[in-house]
Amino acid sequence: MPTKLTDNEVLAPLPYELWLACEPGFYKAYASNIKCSKCPPHSSSHDQAASICHCDKGFYRAAKDPPSSPCSRPPSAPRNLVSFINDTALFLQWAAPSDAGGRKDLSYNVLCQRCKGNHGDGAPCEPCEADLRFIPRPLALTGTSVAVLDFALHGDYTFHVEAVNGVSSLAVVPRSLANITVTTHQSGPALVGVVKRDWSSLSSIAISWTEVEQPPADILDYEVKYYEKEQEQLSYSSTRTKPPGVVVTGLKPGTLYVFRVRARTAAGYTAYCPKFEFATVEEDPNVADHGQVLVVVTATVGGCSLLVVLTLFLLITGRCQGYIKARMKSEEKRRTRLQSGHVPFSGIRTYVDPDTYEDPTQAVEEFTREIDPSRIRIERVIGTGEFGEVCSGRLQILGKPDVAVAIKTLKGGYSEQQRRDFLREATVMGQFLNPNIIRLEGVVTRSRPVMIVVEFMENGALDSFLRSHDGRFTVVQLSGLLRGVAEGMTYLADMGYIHRDLAARNVLVDQNLVCKVSDFGMSRVVEDDPDSAYSASGGKIPIRWTAPEAVAYGKFSSASDVWSYGILMWEVMSYGERPYWEMSNQDVILSIEEGYRLPAPMGCPVALHQLMLHCWQKERLQRPHFTDVASFLDKLIHNPSTLLALVSHDHSFPESPEDMRDYPLFISIGDWLDSIQMSQYKSNFLVAGYTTLDSISTMCIDDVRRIGVCLIGHQRRIVSSIQSLRLQLHHIHQSGFPV
Incomplete structure (x- = not known):
């Protein structure tokens, strides 16, 4: 019940400005004892006593925006739209628009068309085929890149990338689009006909297919892509085979799988054939899988017969001894890989040492x-x-x-x-x-x-190619180059071949930016190579690229190739810089033994540097397989906007320097500069007021240039190390230890 006023009590009058009607340019959302508010940016009121300010022409307010929010407009078009294509995927990447319209709810849509004739000359256009796949998706993208899969051969695709925000649907002006036309470079029509199932078991499906009549080019081999029907292509596996048939193993019982096959010619991959669906056998303990038994028995008998005939033939021709030695050595390598859990792909032979x-x-x-x-x-x-x-x-x-x-x-x-x-x-x-x-x-x-x-590889060696194109590629493009090398090394590891000299100088780049591993000449280094030194066994090896166990004891393996791949990653991300710079070979050996690892190159994402560090684990059994490396790079390329999340949730890679025993720890500025062979600049830092590691971790390249570091190579080396130092200090502070 309200309190009754006495005769001596009166209500205080409201201030004059609270009962006056709002003037033009001001508003009051509802009648109350509050002051009039000035109209938000890009809005105005032309009458007195306005309850809302209306947006200026070309500006809008979304339905969920309160009256107090400023009016905004649709964003401008994305900038710097570029494309990058390899054998299996087409990548689009762009920069954020110069004008976001005054809003933060920015997203992107990618639209695709195929036009007959040149785009923009009035030629008829139609939407792209329905089975074109976008990863992660074509609409409502929060990142600035997308991967396009399953595109047609020799096709002209026009992609329109649109930036949208919360008021884009209210605008009446034409949409602002960034456009790019891409011509795919694959090698002609599909050369695979009908795919049929020969037999299936609980965990395997055998398929075969026919070739089209009179193929236009010689078929080198086939790639088979398969995935669970229920997964709707969110993930898939693939295998390669030379004959027109393959047995796919490791499948789930009673599961429907989708298969697609494409051929590879000297010009590249063809299109995939239509989708074919086959299921594995339902699990039933009372029914024996007679089909599988029959196939195994037939294969065993046939294999034994073939072995007998082959042995007789080799004995007759006098080639038995060399061949048996080669096969025994290859079988020993194969058993070693199987015991370590590394099973080769179907259709890949085993390497035979010519020696x-x-x-x-x-x-x-x-x-x-x-x-x-x-x-x-x-x-x-x-x-x-x-x-x-x-x-x-x-x-x-x-x-x-x-x-x-x-x-x-x-x-x-x-x-x-x-x-x-x-x-x-x-x-x-x-x-x-x-x-x-x-x-x-x-x-x-x-x-x-x-x-x-x-x-012939048009762009030559990878190291010189990167040096001549310094800074011209995106992280996604550089990761695509690295993925190509990882795919090639996966193939070599599956065959049981150890390269021993993997480096950017021994990777060649073709006109389509496809990287190919080369230099299989005994894995030696020429006698006058300044990066080589004598190992314990007396042979010349490239110290800067070689794993410590191979330098010290001559123990080469696929794991030592992985170490070399980590150095190659560093070369790529630094655009062809020399690993360990001007350090001598002996200093490199001692530094690695003491736990020093190369810092992240300038502009290198933390996740890629962590992958390098994982490749540089001192214990070779703790290093990843090349299949792990290729899979990790796939995650980056297909969804770069969630790169950090992928690393933090993938426990196969170290999450912090504390998980990496060999991660270098610095106590003073002098220690840090000594580790990167830059001690001559210690006084520059101190005179400029940088007296602690924390203060140095905030520096950028302009700061480094300002304190008197003039040489470009030295600037880049220091900034790269600062990135690594910043990550180290972050984890030290999180653990509560002072620096």
């Missing part, structure tokens, strides 16, 4: 193809190798256009041992067939000069 042949000529005949020298046209010298000149030229192929090739020649006056060493690389290379491994075209051994002919 196990008593007669090296037999290995050359078995693994290479002799080329008539009249079909080779040498055009110019492009470099020198260990055994002679390297030239570019053309190779004539009957019934087909000439192809560009690189030709390695053996210089005159060679010894028989030099000839064997020269051809050894061809016998190794001739066993590999993978899009990310340099392809051998053939050899010339029956005339002079002796030659090795390989596919």
Whole structure:
């Protein structure tokens, strides 16, 4: 009940400004004893006693925006839209619009069209095919990139990227779009016909397929992609095979799978065939899988018969001893990989070491193809190798256009041992067939000069290519280059081959920016290479790229190749800088033994540096497999906007420097500068007032330049180390220890 006023009590009058009607330019949302408010930005009121301010022309207020919020407008178009394409995916990346419209609820839509004729000349356009896949999705993207899969061959796609916010749907002006037209570079129509199921079991499905009549190109091999029907292509697996059929294992009982097959020719991959669905057998303990037993028995009998015939043939031809040695060594490698849990893909053979042949000529005949020298046209010298000149030229192929090739020649006056060493690389290379491994075209051994002919890579070695394009690629593009190398090394590891000299200088780049691993010449380093040093066994090895157990004890393995891959990652992210800079080989060895690891290059994401650190684990069994590396890079490429979340939730990689025993810890500025061979700049930091590690961790490249570090290479080295230092200090502060 309200209190009754006495005769002596009166209500105090309201201030004058509270009962006056609001003037134009001000508003009061509802009648009350509050002051009038000035209209929010981009809005106005033209009458007195206004209860709301109306948005100016071209500006809007969303339905959920309160009257007190400023009016906003749709964003401008995204900036710097670029594309990057490889064998399997097309990547689009852009920058945020210059004008976000005054709002923070920004997202992006990617629209796709296929036009007949040039875009913009009035040619009819239609939406892209329905099975085109966008990862993570085409609409409502919060990141600034997307991956496009399952595109057609030799197709012209026009992508429109639109930035939208909460008032975009209210605008009446034309939409602001960033446009780009991409021509896919794959190699013609699908060459795979009907796919059929031959048999299935609880965990396996055997499929085969037919080729189209008179294919336009020779088929090198096939890629089979498969996934669970219920997963709707959120994830898939793939395998490769040379014959038109494969047995896919490791499947779930009673599960429906979708299969798609495509062929690979010398020009690249073709389109995938239509989808075919096959199911594994339901699990039933009372029913034996007779089909599987029959296949196993048939395969066993057939394999034994083939082995007997092959053994007799080898005994007759006198090749038994070398062949048996090679197979025994390969089988020993295969057992080692199986015991470590690393199972090779279906359709991939096992590498045979040419040194196990008593007669090296037999290995050359078995693994290479002799080329008539009249079909080779040498055009110019492009470099020198260990055994002679390297030239570019053309190779004539009957019934087909000439192809560009690189030709390695053996210089005159060679010894028989030099000839064997020269051809050894061809016998190794001739066993590999993978899009990310340099392809051998053939050899010339029956005339002079002796030659090795390989596919021509337009952009040359990866290290020099990056140095000449410093700063021109996005992180996603650099990750695509790294993924190609990881795919090639996965293939080599599955075959049981150890490279021993993996480095950016030994990776070649073609015109489509596909990276291919090369240099299989005994994994040696030439005698005058300044980056090589003698190991314990007396052979020359590249110290800066080699794992510590290989340097100290000559223990090379796939794990030591993974260490080298980590160094290659650092080379790529630093655009071809020399690992460990001007440190001597002996200093590199001692620093690594003491726990020093290269800091993150400037602009390198933390997650990629953590992957490098994982590759540089001192214990080789703790390093990832190449399949793990490729899978991790896939996550980055397909969804770069959630890169940090992927790393923090993926426990196969270290989450912090505290989880990495070999992560360097610094106590003073002097220690930190000594670790990166930059102690000459200690006084520069102190004079400029940077006296603690915390103060240094806030510096950027402009600050480093300002204190008197003039050399560009030194600036980049210091800034790269500051990024690593910043991460270290963050985790130290979280643990509560003072610095």
